[in-house]
Amino acid sequence: MSHKQQAISGGKWMSMSTAISTLFQFGQVAVLARLLEPSVFGIVSVSTLLIAFFSIFANLGFSNSIIYKQEEDRLVLSTIYLLNMALGLVIGVVVYFCWPLVVGYYKEPRLEQVIKLSSLYFIVVYVGQIYLFLLQKELQFKSVASIDITGTIVGSSVTILLAYTGYAELSLIYGQLAQQGAKSILQIIYGAKFFSPTLKFDLNLIKEHLQFGLxxxxxxxxxxxxxxxxxxxxxxxxxxxxxxxxxxxxxxxxxxxxxxxxxxxxxxxxxxxxxxxxxxxxxxxxxxxxxxxxxxxxxxxxxxxxxxxxxxxxxxxxxxxxxxxxxxxxxxxxxxxxxxxxxxxxxxxxxxxxxxxxxxxxxxxxxxxxxxxxxxxxxxxxxxxxxxxxxxxxxxxxxxxxxxxxxxxxxxxxxxxxxxxxxxxxxxxxxxxxxxxxxxxxxxxxxxxxxxxxxxxxxxxxxxxxxxxxxxxxxxxx
Known part of the structure; x- marks a missing residue:
């Protein structure tokens, strides 16, 4: 298959994924806007900002370096995988205990439980993330699209159900965790044929990746x-x-x-x-x-x-x-x-x-x-x-x-x-x-x-x- 055909095929699957995911996201917002007050969206936005910020450190730019270098060495990938897992755990703990600072800045007590629950995101996301990078490297966009669609459907369903039952801002956090949990499981299932980790951990093997990620x-x-x-x-x-x-x-x-x-x-x-x-x-x-x-x-x-x-x-x-x-x-x-x-x-x-x-x-x-x-x-x-x-x-x-x-x-x-x-x-x-x-x-x-x-x-x-x-x-x- 030529590069043009690969691009067209990838674009087709990612377009389908995005269209379906976007429709579900908008449907979710339309329902929640009638169930929840504006301040709830503001509270969840704070959680989303916190997750986005700390994700920078846990990723270390490995997604781009793996694709750029077309990395296939199992020992190198295993080191990256274990490092990501360790960083995700550490960052999850840091996020959990930073809630007093966030509550103090925004002057919103409801943020305490939201921040504590959000810390689990980092433990969930990095279990399967390296498999997503490898699927992208191998141009497996049909699999990437399937993962994204399934995660969105699961997350939106959990969010709306919990919002109807009175979970307010927590419904959105549980929905995010459910969405990412489903995606991580599928990333491992689809990506296992490209990589199976070992317990080998040697930072010397990934010096170039670390430099690229700096x-x-x-x-x-x-x-x-x-x-x-x-x-x-x-x-x-x-x-x-x-x-x-x-x-x-x-x-x-x-x-x-x-x-x-x-x-x-x-x-x-x-x-x-x-x-x-x-x-x-x-x-x-x-x-x-x-x-x-x-x-x-x-x-x-x-x-x-x-x-x-x-x-x-x-x-x-x-x-x-x-x-x-x-x-x-x-x-x-x-x-x-x-x-x-x-x-x-x-x-x-x-x-x-x-x-x-x-x-x-x-x-x-x-x-x-x-x-x-x-x-x-x-x-x-x-x-x-x-x-x-x-x-x-x-x-x-x-x-x-x-x-x-x-x-x-x-x-x-x-x-x-x-x-x-x-x-x-x-x-x-x-x-x-x-x-x-x-x-x-x-x-x-x-x-x-x-x-x-x-x-x-x-x-x-x-x-x-x-x-x-x-x-x-x-x-x-x-």
Missing amino acids: YNVGDGIVGFIQANSDNILVGGMLGVKQLGYYTLASQLAVFPISRLSPIVLQVAYPILARFKGDTNELKKSYLTILDLLSYVNLPLLAGLFITADSVVPLFYGPGWEPTILLIRIFVFVSIFTFLSNPLFTLAFSKGKPKLLFFLNIITLIIKIPLVYLFAQQWGVVGIALAFLLATLANLLINFRIVKLLIGSFLSEFSQNIIKPIVFCLLMTGAIMLYKSYAPTINAVNTIAEISLGALIYVGLTFRYKYSLAELKTLSKAA
């Missing part, structure tokens, strides 16, 4: 602070209720893009790593990735921007109106973010993860003062605006780094992106016209708005970008 950890820490400083300050300065509004807005506008973009990147990186020395091939692949992400993401974000005032009352229910403006700001955050994401494939394919580290350092220096100052002036909306400006700065610097890696590309990029932008403008114009004649917010009009926008965008894409015959050819190649 910038990953540094980049992870800085990247976490850069990406989540707004969430941290919202909760600390404005309380968990405002953090709940902020979290729900982010989930609707940013979460789909954070799920869709990695489909392409997750499939592309293991393949590009195999011809990392060919700059021309990397440039073509980078532009192809940007083109695909633009055609997929822009219509979703443009549609969300224009229909936010209709979608929020129907999707979240009454009481969530403060999220509408936040969602519209986050739409532009998502646009700048998905355009920035493909640098990941270039940096790691070129063996230069330190570039991502420096990029995040610069963005952090820009973002934190903006977040603090804007919060003082405009509260939670100000923090969202600060996030927007910092993300724009990140994109501009990102494109400069890309130019250093693969040469000039903006002319080709501009020619590619103009079509989806025009299609989106026509789509949003039609929806605005429809809304002017049908201003009432109800399910029928909202579905009509979404359907109208989809028909226009898809029709224009088939007419001026991809024909049905080309799509059938790609489908057969998969």
